[in-house]
């Protein structure tokens with residue numbers, strides 16, 4: 001039996017590895033979904049980014065879902 005009244009579940013937050021820009025006033029960051037071989041540069045100010053962890057909504061593996 002399937003419950004049709006499925007409540008909207010909140011997306012669980014997971015500790016996610018990201019790259020963040022440390023420049024003051026620049027809030028740029030990106031998920032560390034790709035295996036960077038070295039530290040990426042901020043797309044805004046071109047400074048080297050810093051590896052961090054943040055609580056972010058879990059993503060279903062969207063790259064795997066995007067199939068045309």
Ligand SMILES: [Zn+2]
Nearest residue numbers: 021026042045
């Ligand atoms: Zn920046």
